[in-house]
Amino acid sequence: MVILFALLALGVMVAANWYVWRRLFRDTTAAPGWVRRAGAGLIAGGWALFVGAMVAERTDAPFWLQRTLAWPGFLWLALALYLFLAVVAGEFVRPLLRILLDRRRPERTTATETRRTEPEPATVGGPPAKPRPGPQPEPESAESGGSGGSGSGQPTGPSRRLFVSRVVAGAAAAAAVGTVGYGTYGVLRGPGVKRVTVPLAKLPRAAHGFRIAVVSDIHLSPVLGRGFAQKVVDTINSTQPDLIAVVGDLVDGSVANLGPAAAPLAGLRARHGAYFVTGNHEYFSGAGEWVEEVRRLGLLPLENARTELPYLDLAGVNDIAGENEGQGPDFARALGDRDRARTCVLLAHQPVQIDEAVEHGVDLQLSGHTHGGQLWPGNLVAAAANPTLAGLERHGDTQLYVSRGAGAWGPPTRVGAPSDITVVQLASKRA
Helix, strand or coil, rough: CCHHHHHHHHHHHHHHHHHHHHHHHHCCCCCCCCCHHHHHHHHHHHHHHHHHHHHHHCCCCCCCHHHHHHHHHHHHHHHHHHHHHHHHHHHHHHHHHHHHHHHHHHHHHHHHHHHCCCCCEEEEECCCCCCCCCCCCCCCCCCCCCCCCCCCCCHHHHHHHHHHHHHHHHHHHHHHHHHHHHHHHHHHHEEEEEEEEEECCCCHHHHHHCEEEEEEEEEEEECCCCCHHHHHHHHHHHHHCCCEEECCCCCCCCHHHHHHHHHHHHHHHCCCCCECCCHHHHHHHHHHHHHHHHHCCCEEEEEEEEEEEEEEEEEEEEHHHHHHHCCCCCCCCCCCCCCCCCCCCEEECHHHHHHHHHHHCCCCEECCCCCCECCCCHHHHHHHHCCCCEEEEEECCCCECCCCCCCCCCCCCCCCCCEEEEEEEEEEECC
8 A cells, every 4th residue: 555655646746747847848849959858857856856855864964965955955845836836827827818819819910901901002193003913912810820920929820829838837937936935035034923812710910921932843954054043042032031932843953963053042041941842853853862952052851741830830741753762742740740720831742732731631732843834735734634723722621822833844935834933921810
């Protein structure tokens, strides 16, 4: 079944890329030539770079090689997606453009024929010129090829088809490049700040207004490095939070490669400290080493553990991916013996962990993982796989807040799901 699924997926990919090549390169050229060959090379080369980037990351290749392949390889993935979507959208534009050209063509053809049937002007001082004997030339057909139509420049015949294909292909390529470019700029300029107020019934009046800066899915990598980490730290510190919660997927790579990129995290500042829980990508990157590294940088890892703050309990559980290493989430250990009269805030990377949080009487769970879909229409898939895609929702007596994340995985691009750092302000109903 796995082999059949892989073959099916490969077949779909090949068909999709052939379709894109046909619409962008074959249908826009009158005959085979270097343009079609260059288009095939561009598409094949883009996918080769993407596969190379994935292999280099998974095999822990030299970091310089990972950086070299990551930028073009992962950006190609985003560009290929939006080229395909734009070309599909172009199928709806194509017939409309043809109708527009057809409506304009008869008027121009009639005008041309009228000019050709007018009598020739009389010569000076003599009778009007007589038509020449013999067959007269036929009026140029509106469907003839030639130089592309009448003297008006209206495209006809094969030139008309090329004109439509080139207009649609050019618009599709421009839309795809513009979308990816703007989405990449949005990631690289750093996350914005989002503010959410969460009322909690058991929160003491003295804790009213307590602020937690929630950041998830920073995804430091060969693409997003030290400069990006510094932007995240500066943005968090600018909100002057009471507590900082880093809820997983901090990195995509080893401590040896990305330790320098993560160094700015030592500058995080909050009155009650900064806390960390693992995400699934930590278990692809050496979770044990990263837990020790963030501890060295001054963050406090909560590995199925809880700490009692003056006004609330703060707990954290490991990510589900840790189960493969015997380090999965343990809610009983983190929450089993706590005083349920106190407010409890839980840090858990994946929203799907909400069911166990409800069972253990958690008041608020803070999560990430979904990226809000990251690349539209990926939000449809992410929404189907998670109880909450992004934002605040209630599940039983527990509220769940899901951040869209600060960074990006794979392509450093977001479309329809802007990155954020959220300041969650707790509100006491007793205030």
